[in-house]
Amino acid sequence: MADMTAVVLPRHGGPEVLEVRHDWPRPVPGPGQVLVKVAAAGMNNTDLWTREGAYGLPGPPSGWRGPIAFPRVQGGDVCGVVAEVGAEVAPSRVGERVLVDPALYRDETPTAPIVGVLGSESDGGFAEYVVTDDARAHDVSESPLDDDQLAALPIAYGTAVGMLERAAVGAGETVLVTGASGGVGLALVQLAVARGARVVAVSSGAKAAQVLDAGAHRVVDRGGDLAAQVADAAPDGLDAVADVAGGPLLDAILPLLRTDGRWVIAGAIAGPVVELDLRRLYLRNLTLIGSTMHTREHFARLVDEARAGTIAPVVAARYPLAQIAEAQQAFRRAEHVGKIVLSLG
Known part of the structure; x- marks a missing residue:
C-alpha cells in the first residue's frame, strides 16, 4: 500500500498534538467511491472544536456527533482531482476537478439530515488524498473559481445555504x-x-x-x-x-x-x-x-453557484499543510475576514 502525507490527530488536545506524517497509508476507494487528490482544504471551527473535544453539548470530550475514533485525519472542506475510482464508478471520472460534499447523510433521500461529517466521523482532507462516495464528489471542472476558493465553500457556504433555505x-x-x-x-x-x-x-x-x-x-x-x-x-x-x-x-x-x-x-x-x-x-x-449544515438539495444549489462563479469566496490566508498548527492558531485569533485555507496543489 502506498503512503501519503497527512496531518493526524491521535487524541484530543491543543495544536501541538497534530502530527504531520509522511508515512500515512493512502486510502483505497471501495465500491461506489472515488479517491481524490486534495488540492486545497478549508479550515473551520469544527476542526478546532473536534481537536479540543469541545464540540457540542457539555460532557466528555467528543467530536461533532460524539466520541470519535483515533487516529483521525481532519478536514471537511475539500477541493481536488479524482485520482482513482472504485468498482461501480465510471472510469471517465478520473481527472475531474471536484468539490466534496462533507456531509454523511442518514439515508438516500434529498432532504436527509446529516449524521456525520468528513474529518470527524470519517477521515477528511488534511492529507494528500481522501476517499469519498462517488455521489458526494461534484464535478466543478468548469468553475472559474480557483482551488482555494472552492475549498472555502463546503461547510461555511453549505451551512449558509441551509440557513437561508430553511428560513x-x-x-x-x-x-x-x-x-x-x-x-x-x-x-x-x-x-x-x-x-x-x-x-x-x-x-x-x-x-x-x-x-x-x-x-x-x-x-x-x-x-x-x-x-x-x-x-x-x-x-x-x-x-x-x-x-x-x-x-x-x-x-x-x-x-x-x-x-x-x-x-x-x-x-x-x-x-x-x-x-x-x-x-x-x-x-x-x-x-x-x-439549522445544522445542509441537505443534498442545498449542497446541489451551492455547486451550481460554484460552477457559475456567481459568488467569490474571500480567502483570507493560505498555508501549506505542514503549517497546520500555525494556521489553526491564526484561525483562533479571529483577526481575518473570510476563510483560511491549506493549499496542497
Whole structure:
C-alpha cells in the first residue's frame, strides 16, 4: 500500500498534538467511491472544536456527533482531482476537478439530515488524498473559481445555504446577519445579497469595510448598542435574522422582527443559553429555526453557484499543510475576514 502525507490527530488536545506524517497509508476507494487528490482544504471551527473535544453539548470530550475514533485525519472542506475510482464508478471520472460534499447523510433521500461529517466521523482532507462516495464528489471542472476558493465553500457556504433555505429568505427582504466577518457569516452576506435581500451585518468596526465589500448594505458594530443600531439600519423592521452567535443578541433583537419573521440559528459562540419571552414569539407568529449544515438539495444549489462563479469566496490566508498548527492558531485569533485555507496543489 502506498503512503501519503497527512496531518493526524491521535487524541484530543491543543495544536501541538497534530502530527504531520509522511508515512500515512493512502486510502483505497471501495465500491461506489472515488479517491481524490486534495488540492486545497478549508479550515473551520469544527476542526478546532473536534481537536479540543469541545464540540457540542457539555460532557466528555467528543467530536461533532460524539466520541470519535483515533487516529483521525481532519478536514471537511475539500477541493481536488479524482485520482482513482472504485468498482461501480465510471472510469471517465478520473481527472475531474471536484468539490466534496462533507456531509454523511442518514439515508438516500434529498432532504436527509446529516449524521456525520468528513474529518470527524470519517477521515477528511488534511492529507494528500481522501476517499469519498462517488455521489458526494461534484464535478466543478468548469468553475472559474480557483482551488482555494472552492475549498472555502463546503461547510461555511453549505451551512449558509441551509440557513437561508430553511428560513426562506427571498428578494426584497431585510436580513440581519451576525458574525458577518467569519466564514459562515460572510457566506451568508454574499448568498443573501445574491438572492436580492438587503443585508444588515453585525461585525467589528475594524472589519466593516471588508463586509461592505462582500455586499452588505449596512454594517453595525457589535461593540455598541446593537438594538439601537439595527433599528436605525432597518427602520421598518427585519424579515429574518441569520444568526451564528446566539447569546444575549436573541433577547435584544427579537422585538425588531416583523410579524411572521424568521430567526434561523446555526451557532452559539456568544452563548448557548438564552432568555426568551415566549409571548414575543407567539403573539407575532415568529418562527425560530435550528439549522445544522445542509441537505443534498442545498449542497446541489451551492455547486451550481460554484460552477457559475456567481459568488467569490474571500480567502483570507493560505498555508501549506505542514503549517497546520500555525494556521489553526491564526484561525483562533479571529483577526481575518473570510476563510483560511491549506493549499496542497
